[in-house]
Amino acid sequence: MPDLATRFAANPILRPADVVPSAPGLRVECLLNPGAFRYRGRTGLLLRVAERPPQTETHVSTPVLDPAAPGGVRIVSVRRDDPELSSSDPRLFTWKGVDYLTTLSHLRLAWSDDGEHFTVEPVPTLVGEGPQEAFGIEDCRVTTCADGTYLLTYTAVSADGVGVGCIATRDWKSFERRGMIIPPHNKDCAIFAEPIAGRHWCLHRPSGVGLGGNFIWAASSPDLLHWGGHRCIARTRPGMWDSERIGAGCAPIRTPGGWLEIYHGSDRKRYCLGALLLDLDDPAKVIARSREPIMEPSAPCEQTGFFGHVVFTNGHVVDGDRISMYYGAADEVICGAHLSIRDILASLGH
Amino acid sequence: MPDLATRFAANPILRPADVVPSAPGLRVECLLNPGAFRYRGRTGLLLRVAERPPQTETHVSTPVLDPAAPGGVRIVSVRRDDPELSSSDPRLFTWKGVDYLTTLSHLRLAWSDDGEHFTVEPVPTLVGEGPQEAFGIEDCRVTTCADGTYLLTYTAVSADGVGVGCIATRDWKSFERRGMIIPPHNKDCAIFAEPIAGRHWCLHRPSGVGLGGNFIWAASSPDLLHWGGHRCIARTRPGMWDSERIGAGCAPIRTPGGWLEIYHGSDRKRYCLGALLLDLDDPAKVIARSREPIMEPSAPCEQTGFFGHVVFTNGHVVDGDRISMYYGAADEVICGAHLSIRDILASLGH
Numbered sequence: 003m004p005d006l007a008t009r010f011a012a013n014p015i016l017r018p019a020d021v022v023p024s025a026p027g028l029r030v031e032c033l034l035n036p037g038a039f040r041y042r043g044r045t046g047l048l049l050r051v052a053e054r055p056p057q058t059e060t061h062v063s064t065p066v067l068d069p070a071a072p073g074g075v076r077i078v079s080v081r082r083d084d085p086e087l088s089s090s091d092p093r094l095f096t097w098k099g100v101d102y103l104t105t106l107s108h109l110r111l112a113w114s115d116d117g118e119h120f121t122v123e124p125v126p127t128l129v130g131e132g133p134q135e136a137f138g139i140e141d142c143r144v145t146t147c148a149d150g151t152y153l154l155t156y157t158a159v160s161a162d163g164v165g166v167g168c169i170a171t172r173d174w175k176s177f178e179r180r181g182m183i184i185p186p187h188n189k190d191c192a193i194f195a196e197p198i199a200g201r202h203w204c205l206h207r208p209s210g211v212g213l214g215g216n217f218i219w220a221a222s223s224p225d226l227l228h229w230g231g232h233r234c235i236a237r238t239r240p241g242m243w244d245s246e247r248i249g250a251g252c253a254p255i256r257t258p259g260g261w262l263e264i265y266h267g268s269d270r271k272r273y274c275l276g277a278l279l280l281d282l283d284d285p286a287k288v289i290a291r292s293r294e295p296i297m298e299p300s301a302p303c304e305q306t307g308f309f310g311h312v313v314f315t316n317g318h319v320v321d322g323d324r325i326s327m328y329y330g331a332a333d334e335v336i337c338g339a340h341l342s343i344r345d346i347l348a349s350l351g352h
Numbered sequence: 353m354p355d356l357a358t359r360f361a362a363n364p365i366l367r368p369a370d371v372v373p374s375a376p377g378l379r380v381e382c383l384l385n386p387g388a389f390r391y392r393g394r395t396g397l398l399l400r401v402a403e404r405p406p407q408t409e410t411h412v413s414t415p416v417l418d419p420a421a422p423g424g425v426r427i428v429s430v431r432r433d434d435p436e437l438s439s440s441d442p443r444l445f446t447w448k449g450v451d452y453l454t455t456l457s458h459l460r461l462a463w464s465d466d467g468e469h470f471t472v473e474p475v476p477t478l479v480g481e482g483p484q485e486a487f488g489i490e491d492c493r494v495t496t497c498a499d500g501t502y503l504l505t506y507t508a509v510s511a512d513g514v515g516v517g518c519i520a521t522r523d524w525k526s527f528e529r530r531g532m533i534i535p536p537h538n539k540d541c542a543i544f545a546e547p548i549a550g551r552h553w554c555l556h557r558p559s560g561v562g563l564g565g566n567f568i569w570a571a572s573s574p575d576l577l578h579w580g581g582h583r584c585i586a587r588t589r590p591g592m593w594d595s596e597r598i599g600a601g602c603a604p605i606r607t608p609g610g611w612l613e614i615y616h617g618s619d620r621k622r623y624c625l626g627a628l629l630l631d632l633d634d635p636a637k638v639i640a641r642s643r644e645p646i647m648e649p650s651a652p653c654e655q656t657g658f659f660g661h662v663v664f665t666n667g668h669v670v671d672g673d674r675i676s677m678y679y680g681a682a683d684e685v686i687c688g689a690h691l692s693i694r695d696i697l698a699s700l701g702h
Contacts, residue, residue: 094562099590101563134584137563162584163564185569185582186558187537208536209561212444213451213487214513219535228578232535234484234512240449 006346007275007297007327007339010118014303014335015328021051024108024126025073028053028065031105032308035330036112037144037252038317039152041174045319047112047120047328048127048142048154049336052105055079062087062095065106067129067136074129078102092309093333100161106130107138109156111174117319117326118338128154128169134182136160139167143316145193145253153226155191155204158182166191166206168226180227187211190218190249192316193226194261194285202226203285205235205250205263216247218265218278220286233286236278238267243295244276245269251315254280255325257343259352260289264315264327264341267295272311274298275329277346290350297339299331307332356696357625357647357677357689360468364653364685365678371401374458374476375423378403378415381455382658385680386462387494387602388667389502391524395669397462397470397678398477398492398504399686402455405429412437412445415456417479417486424479428452442659443683450511456480457488459506461524467669467676468688478504478519484532486510489517493666495543495603503576505541505554508532516541516556518576530577537561540568540599542666543576544611544635552576553635555585555600555613566597568615568628570636583636586628588617593645594626595619601665604630605675607693609702610639614665614677614691617645622661624648625679627696640700647689649681657682 018030031054036047055063061079068076080087080097089095094103109128112120130138135158142156150172158167163186170178184191190207197203202223209216218236221229238245244267254261261280266273276292299311315329325341368380381404386397405413411429418426430437430447439445444453459478462470480489487509495503500522508517513536520528534541540557547553552573559566568586571579588595594617604611611630616623626642649661665679675691 103563134582159563160584161563162567162587163558163560164562165558165582181580182582183580185534185538185556185571186564187561188535206535208513208515210513211537211559211561212514213453213509213511214536217512221535223578225574225578228573228575228580230531230533230578232484232515232532234510237512 005295005297005300006349007341009301010338010340012118013301013337014331015118015338016047016049016112016120016122016336018334021049021110021122022124023053024051024129025075027055027077028075029056032334033330033336034107034333035141035314036317036328036336037142037154038319038326038328039144039146040319043115045114045117045326046174047114047317047336048144049110049112049122050107050140050142050330051110051126052107054105062089062104064095064102064104066102067106067138075106103137103159107140107159109139109142127174128177130158131179134158134160134162134165135167141189141316143192143252145195147195153193155183155193157189163187164189183227183229184221190316192250192252192254192263195253196256198283198285204229205254205285207249216249218248218250235280235286235288236265236291242293243267243269243274251275252317254285255320255343256282257347259347261285262343262346264296264318264325264346266314272299273314275313275315277350279347279350279352290352292349294349296341296346296349301331301337303335303337304331307334309333355645355647355650356699357691359651360688360690362468363651363687364681365468365688366397366399366462366470366472366686368684371399371460371472372474373403374401374479375425377405377427378425379406382684383680383686384457384683385491385664386667386678386686387492387504388669388676388678389494389496390669393465395464395467395676396524397464397667397686398494399460399462399472400457400490400492400680401460401476402457404455412439412454414445414452414454416452417456417488425456453487453509457490457509459489459492477524478527480508481529484508484510484512484515485517491539491666493542493602495545497545503543505533505543507539513537514539533577533579534571540666542600542602542604542613545603546606548633548635554579555604555635557599566599568598568600585630585636585638586615586641592643593617593619593624601625602667604635605670605693606632607697609697611635612693612696614646614668614696616664622649623664625663625665627700629697629700629702640702642700644699646691646696646699651681651687653685653687654681657684659683
């Protein structure tokens with residue numbers, strides 16, 4: 003099946019070279035997985051900017067947030083021939099028994115009048131704060147609430163684990179930090195834009211140790227800060243494109259037949275996108291699910307990069323039937339595509 | 353250092369043979385880690401009872417809860433020479449790529465007039481319910497609230513993962529199920545018996561995938577159902593007795609100098625007990641922590657059993673300075689010991 007996405011002609015729309023590093027001595031290695039929203043007529047993206055010092059033949063170096071260090075950033079630098087260094091994944095390494103990310107991510111705003119050409123702000127918008135975010139903040143979903151509040155749910159990373167942090171803003175200038183709302187190991191948290199029967203809902207993705215897997219769960223909340231009633235709603239499917247891990251994209255889209263959620267799935271070889279249709283009154287109930295991906299990594303910049311064969315989305319804006327979806331390609335550049343809600347529902351048999 | 357526990361003379365106080373199996377064809381393999389409380393002048397224990405069919409030379413068999421099966425229990429039976437069977441831990445096995453526990457646990461009440469001699473009820477008190485508890489419920493903490501409510505927090509186990517379920521009761525006859533309050537992977541959740549500055553608190557233990565470890569976290573709640581503000585408060589300590597994993601016991605004890613929490617720690621070789629002293633106003637702040645265990649597996653029934661070299665507690669009752677602590681020994685039998693709050697605080701330098 004050909005995929006349902008009409009890619010922007012100008013893809014990639016943002017590359018690392020378009021972003022000014024946050025500090026001297028750092029280099030922007032990758033742009034990833036932006037949150038997306040509209041504010042005062044413009045489209046905003048909240049990019050994940052991943053930085054590190056230039057790597058050398060002799061050393062692996064990575065930045066870690068540390069309030070005691072000059073500029074708040076400490077550089078961990080390890081000789082490549084250090085017997086206590088090991089690494090098999092471009093995204094992390096282990097040294098002296100401690101895991102580190104190879105890059106440090108912050109979140110940065112980019113703005114556009116037409117939704118395709120973006121200007122990136124010259125400085126970081128949000129950086130990790132406190133011990134639970136010492137290794138940075140990543141992959142921010144932006145939920146636009148009817149009262150004008152934007153809810154930002156992002157991955158908070160540290161040596162203590164990987165959980166979901168929440169920040170609220172109304173004007174993209176002042177930000178209210180709300181702490182870690184879902185404990186480790188958890189990512190891919192998307193809050194629904196409106197309450198259902200008086201309760202707020204979210205999707206999230208715990209990862210299992212031993213029993214369990216990388217499945218999508220739902221939870222509910224009275225106040226958006228405290229979450230309970232956790233239920234597993236979708237599992238990986240052996241032998242299929244989403245056999246290894248799945249995770250929600252951004253806030254689901256309300257349609258007459260149910261909540262439409264675009265999610266990512268991986269089978270170890272690549273990350274594709276698919277769709278879930280959730281019951282309007284009980285979003286923990288899955289009505290339909292893509293048998294085949296609605297989008298696969300096929301463009302050159304999706305197949306080759308920091309981590310190849312990846313399309314990953316956690317941000318879109320919707321105009322009628324048209325979804326303008328923003329996505330990270332090969333964990334290195336930002337791309338955009340249009341999808342039709344009608345087409346996705348039809349692919350689900352609805 | 354000799355440990356601080358004075359063991360009951362009659363240890364073990366309960367053995368598998370003291371418990372009637374829940375169904376014909378099942379055998380009680382282990383008794384584990386009881387919650388403890390007082391009710392109408394008696395001491396109650398809420399035992400974890402682990403059952404399975406008698407194992408044979410040719411087959412490995414384990415029960416799984418399944419509403420569609422007769423009696424609600426389906427037996428998974430696998431030939432020992434099945435090439436798709438693998439097992440390296442007495443507590444679980446993998447078959448056709450799916451993980452199973454080797455036993456199915458339910459919770460069962462036992463009652464005592466003197467706190468040392470217990471009579472076990474003839475039938476299960478609580479069994480797993482719904483898909484998130486298909487592999488059973490385990491290791492229940494009982495928090496006794498001032499209003500007469502008992503809050504039960506237990507490990508809910510299924511192929512979807514391992515999380516924390518909550519049940520409330522006032523009379524130990526009718527039980528209100530409150531769903532999963534902390535999502536996977538999580539265990540060892542102990543709710544504080546009283547709110548602090550208007551908020552409820554708990555300790556819990558996420559387990560990391562990649563970054564993070566088996567550390568103790570704190571969280572708070574407006575309603576005991578929904579939890580947020582997650583913070584890591586205590587980590588494993590390399591080279592020490594709690595280097596591999598730690599987890600809270602039951603509800604902490606209020607002392608003038610802070611909340612006293614007995615916790616377990618493992619270094620891969622054995623499980624010991626230690627203590628944490630937490631700030632009265634901000635329980636996420638650790639004031640003191642045991643450098644050496646306050647109790648180590650030393651008695652024969654603690655050293656040899658289903659899983660040897662284990663003392664593990666999640667239940668005690670307190671009378672003045674005296675803690676009557678109940679614990680699982682070698683994952684097979686239930687024991688008791690007395691400890692002095694003064695002695696533990698002195699060992700912490702307080």
